[in-house]
Amino acid sequence: MYIHIPFCKQACFYCDFHFSTSLKKKTELIDALVKELELRKNEFQGQFIETIYFGGGTPSLLKNYEIQSILDAIYKNYKVVKNPEITLEANPDDLSEDVIKELSKSKINRLSIGIQSFFEDDLKSMNRAHNAEEAKTCLSLATQYFDNITVDLIYGIPNMSLEKWNENLEKVLNFGINHISSYALTVETNTALDNFIKKGNYPAIDEDLALQHFNHLIEKTAEQGFIHYEISNFGKPDYFSKHNTSYWQGKPYLGIGPSAHSFNGNERSWNVRNNSIYINSLSYGVLPMETETLTVENKYNEYIMTGLRTIWGVSFDKIENEFGNDYVKNLKKLSEKFIEEGLLIIEEDILKATPKGKFLVDGMASELFIV
Numbered sequence: 001m002y003i004h005i006p007f008c009k010q011a012c013f014y015c016d017f018h019f020s021t022s023l024k025k026k027t028e029l030i031d032a033l034v035k036e037l038e039l040r041k042n043e044f045q046g047q048f049i050e051t052i053y054f055g056g057g058t059p060s061l062l063k064n065y066e067i068q069s070i071l072d073a074i075y076k077n078y079k080v081v082k083n084p085e086i087t088l089e090a091n092p093d094d095l096s097e098d099v100i101k102e103l104s105k106s107k108i109n110r111l112s113i114g115i116q117s118f119f120e121d122d123l124k125s126m127n128r129a130h131n132a133e134e135a136k137t138c139l140s141l142a143t144q145y146f147d148n149i150t151v152d153l154i155y156g157i158p159n160m161s162l163e164k165w166n167e168n169l170e171k172v173l174n175f176g177i178n179h180i181s182s183y184a185l186t187v188e189t190n191t192a193l194d195n196f197i198k199k200g201n202y203p204a205i206d207e208d209l210a211l212q213h214f215n216h217l218i219e220k221t222a223e224q225g226f227i228h229y230e231i232s233n234f235g236k237p238d239y240f241s242k243h244n245t246s247y248w249q250g251k252p253y254l255g256i257g258p259s260a261h262s263f264n265g266n267e268r269s270w271n272v273r274n275n276s277i278y279i280n281s282l283s284y285g286v287l288p289m290e291t292e293t294l295t296v297e298n299k300y301n302e303y304i305m306t307g308l309r310t311i312w313g314v315s316f317d318k319i320e321n322e323f324g325n326d327y328v329k330n331l332k333k334l335s336e337k338f339i340e341e342g343l344l345i346i347e348e349d350i351l352k353a354t355p356k357g358k359f360l361v362d363g364m365a366s367e368l369f370i371v
Contacts, residue, residue, distance in 0.1 A: 001049050001051070001052045001053070001074065001078070001253065001254045001255075001256065002053045002055060002243075002253060002254070002255045002256065002257075002260055002261075003033065003052070003053065003054050003055070003059075003070060003256050003257055003260075004018070004055060004056060004057065004255065004256065004257030004258060004259055004260040004271075005054060005055070005056040005057045005058065005059040005061070005062060005257065006018050006019045006020055006029070006056060006057045006257065006258050006259065006275055007019060007020055007021075007022075007023055007026060007029075007056065007057050007058060007061050008020075008021055008056070008057055008058045008061075008129075009021065009058065009061070009091075009093075009129045010127060010129050011127065011192065012126050012127050012128060013125075013126055013127045013191065013192040013193040013196065014126060014154075014185060014186070014187070014188065014191055014192075014193045015188075015191065016188035016189070016190070016191050017056070017057065017259070018057075018258060018259035018273045019056060019057040019058075020275055023061065025275055025276070025279060026061075026062075026066075028279045029257075029258075029275060029278075029279060030062075030066050030069060030070065031279075031282075032278060032279045032282040032283070033070055033073075033256055033257055034069060034070065034073040035282040035283075035285070036256050036257070036271075036282055036287065037070070037073040037074060037077055037078075037256055038073065038077055039282075039285065039287055040254065040256070040287070041077035041078060043254060043262075043264065044078070044252065044254060044264075046079075047079070047252070048079045048080065048081045049074065049078050049079065049080045049081065049084060049254075050081050050084055050085070050242065050246070051084055051085045051086070051087070051242050051243035051246060052071070052074060052080075052084055052085075052086045052087070052243075053086075053087045053089075053243045054067065054070075054086075054087065054088045054089060054108075055089050056089055057089075058089070058090075058091050058094070059088050059089050059090065060088060060089065060090035060091055060094035060095065060099070061094060064099075064102045064103065064106060067088070067106065067108070068106065071086075071106075071107055083109075085109065085110055085148075085241075085242040085243055086107050086108050086109050086110065087108070087110040087111070087112050087150075087241070087243055088103065088108045088110070088111055088112070089112045089114065090111055090112065090113050090114070091113075091114050091128075091129055091130055092113060092114070092115060092130040092134040092135045092137070092138035092139075093129050093130040093131075093134050093138075095111075095113070095138040095141065095142060096141075097141050100138075100141050100142055100144075100145050100146070101145060103145075103146075104145035104146060109146075109148060110146070110148040110149070110150070110241075111142055111146050111148070111149045111150070112149075112150045112152065112181070113138065113139065113142065113149060113150070113151050113152065114128075114152045115135045115139070115151050115152060115153060115172070116128055116152060116153060116154045117132075117135075117153065117154060117157070117160075117168055118132050118135050118136065118167070118168055118171050119132060119164060119167075119168070120132045122154075122157055122160065123135075125157070125202075126154070126157075127192070136171070139151070139172075139175045139177070140175065143175055143176060143177070147178075148178070148179075148239065149177055149178070149179070150177070150178075150179035150180065150181055150235075150239075150241065151172050151177050151179070151180055151181070152181050152182070152183070153168055153169070153172065153180060153181075153182045153183075154182070154183055154184075154185050155182055155183070155184055155185070155210060155213035155214060155217060156184040156185045156205060156206070156207075156209055156210030156213055156214075157185050158185075158202070158203035158204070158205065158206060158209070159203065160209070160213070162212060162213070162216060165213045165216060165217075166216065166220070169216075169217065169220050169221075173220075173224055178235065178236040178239035179233070179234065179235040179236070179239045179240070179241065180217075180221060180226070180233075180234045180235075181232055181233050181234075181241075182217055182232055182233075182234070183232050184205075184210045184213075184214065185205060185210070186205070187205060210359075211359050214358075214359050215359075217234070218355070218358070221234040225237075227240075227311070228311070228358075229245075229310060229311045230244070230245075230248060230309050230310045230311070231309045231310075231358060231361055247306070248306040248307075248309065248310050248312075249306075249312070250265075250302070250303065250306065252264045252265050255269075255270070255271070256271075257271065257278070258271055258272060258273060258274060258275050258277075258278040258288075259271060259272075259273040262289075266293060266294060267291050267292065267293050267294065268291070268292055268294060269289045269290065269291040269292075270289060270290060271287075271288055271289045272288040272289070296323060297369075297370045297371075299322075299323075300319070300323050300327060300369075300370055301369040301370060303318075303319070303322075304331070304365050304368050304369060305362070305365045305366075305369075307351075308344075308351070308352070308353055308361050308364065308365050308368075309353075309361055309362075309365075311352070312350075313347075313350040313351055313352035313353075314331070314350065314351040314352075315349065315350050316328050316331070316332075316346075316349045316350070316351070317349060319331065327370070330370065331351070331368060334367065334368050335351060335368060338357065338364050338367075342354055342356050342357070343356055343357030343360060343364060344357055344364065
């Protein structure tokens with residue numbers, strides 16, 4: 001289960017997720033989340049919730065009792081496994097020692113902390129709400145109360161030297177963090193960053209620099225015993241994100257909140273991307289969502305995209321069983337050129353990206369799709 005908390009203190013220049021910087025409707029929004037949880041309780045009848053993920057936005061802007069009211073609604077209306085992974089995304093400036101202590105006493109057992117960089121100039125260039133000192137302080141406090149912590153870092157920031165990127169990684173590793181999620185800075189349409197680059201007020205993204213950072217990230221984490229189990233995710237054994245792994249493995253999920261997506265195996269649905277409409281609809285007991293039925297091609301393409309991004313790869317056996325032999329033949333034919341270029345490899349009837357191919361996975365996957 002994914003819970004979308006659509007509030008932030010300020011807008012990061014690169015972000016295109018749905019959020020509001022006004023907290024005026026926070027109480028009404030939480031009431032609406034609880035209402036949606038009640039209305040949708042029959043969608044996953046007989047199934048157990050294994051993971052709960054508070055994402056956003058900035059879920060750490062919620063008070064402990066607000067988080068608890070949402071968890072109470074989940075436990076009241078759904079079957080939950082005995083020890084679910086419950087993750088809270090948090091920003092360093094929200095994580096005072098008192099807040100961390102309170103969270104450690106709650107059902108939250110995993111923190112996802114958006115550090116992005118330990119350098120002041122990087123944080124300012126991205127319009128992050130925290131500063132470098134808060135980044136270090138929050139990790140030194142959080143690691144005293146939580147064992148299961150993941151840190152977000154951004155690479156490929158223009159003018160970030162390899163030395164600087166290495167220093168970011170060293171700082172995280174020195175705190176004994178067991179999971180890192182790291183993403184290349186990308187330019188999403190209609191974001192502030194997109195606008196700045198078009199006007200010449202910010203340097204264009206340097207793909208060669210991003211590749212250099214990515215390769216160093218793979219090397220550095222491997223030295224420290226991390227497993228590169230998904231393109232952007234590195235975890236020590238037993239510290240993989242169970243929640244995100246279930247997305248990549250095609251498990252059903254329920255998305256609660258404005259803009260949240262759900263998937264039941266055959267259909268995908270998504271909620272309206274507007275807080276006021278979301279709140280208003282649910283006050284009348286109406287679910288503000290749209291639904292699409294996935295075609296066989298949709299399901300196949302998604303499996304190619306998610307499978308190639310992970311260490312589990314794409315299984316030809318699975319494709320034959322679920323889609324038929326024609327799909328296997330087609331995939332083998334289309335992947336030949338990438339295998340010849342050393343970007344993909346077939347091991348034990350599983351198609352995987354090679355170390356050289358990992359940075360190019362999304363582009364390759366799109367060329368393997370059935371259109």
